[in-house]
Amino acid sequence: MAPEIAGFALAGGAAYAADLGLFIWLRGHSGLGPLTAKSLSFLAGCAVAYLGNALGTYRRCAPAAGRARRFGVFFAVNAAGAGVQLLCLAASHYVLGFTSPRADIFSGAGVGMVLATVLRFWGTRTLVFRTAIRGGRGVPRPEGGSRPPWTG
Template sequence: MAVVESVLARVPEPLRSVLIKHRELLKFAIVGGTTFLVDNGIWYLLKLTVLLDKPTTAKAIAIIVATIVSYVLNREWSFRTRGGRETRHEAALFFIISGVAVVVNLVPLYASRYVFDLQRPHVSLFVQETADFVSGSIIGMLLAMVFRFWGFRKWVFPDELGHRRREDEEPLAQQAERPA
């Protein structure tokens, strides 16, 4: 039994039924949390060292690395029962959607720094860093996440092409139908 299934088997009803129904979204959110840590770890490492004066460039590099991690985890876990395209085609669509999402993610950070001028010397270092985190890692990431989930489900891993390991998903769905 997979990790998610063993955890879901311990969750009481009616929450279990809701989580099973939205299992794909739950997995996508877990992958998102993982890539959030990758993204922010790399961003702050670059931003506080080699790219001190270029926070948007540091964020873009961090997003690209996190996107590669996201592709592997989403393809092999979140959307494993979907898709079915040739790997190159699927990867190309994934990175196109992710490329648009990078722009969506960077817009709030760019606006914070260069439109609202929330950077030194106009504000304190604390305000600058707080504004960077809120705009780049909260607002930008949430907007990009919504766009990615929609785009991945619609174009990259469409359900009508799904055939991979769908039989793995059926036993747990049958458990959800049984009374607790």
């Protein structure tokens, strides 16, 4: 499982860099508003993460569905992760009353990112690329296999 986690982290790091870099460029050079810039950079980051996982981490997995459907599920998993981050930020800022910039960073980019990453790893592994666990290692499911991913 360590190579799978490392590959997932590498793809996620590249996606984060693409998301952040594009967001900064869109905000600074193109003059787009923060929500438009973040939406576009999120889409770019999702594409980079998908490609990194599909061509790298999970390249040996047989497609359980068409590529467009698989990307749609991948996008939904990543959107759910983004929702977790926003929920952590909102709870900290508006419910608990921690309104400083440092508290926002800690709750959104710290706690929220950790929880969202766990959700994204689980979702990517079980819903998008559907690996089976055998002997403690992620093994690609055979083409056309209908066995649930958590059975060995």
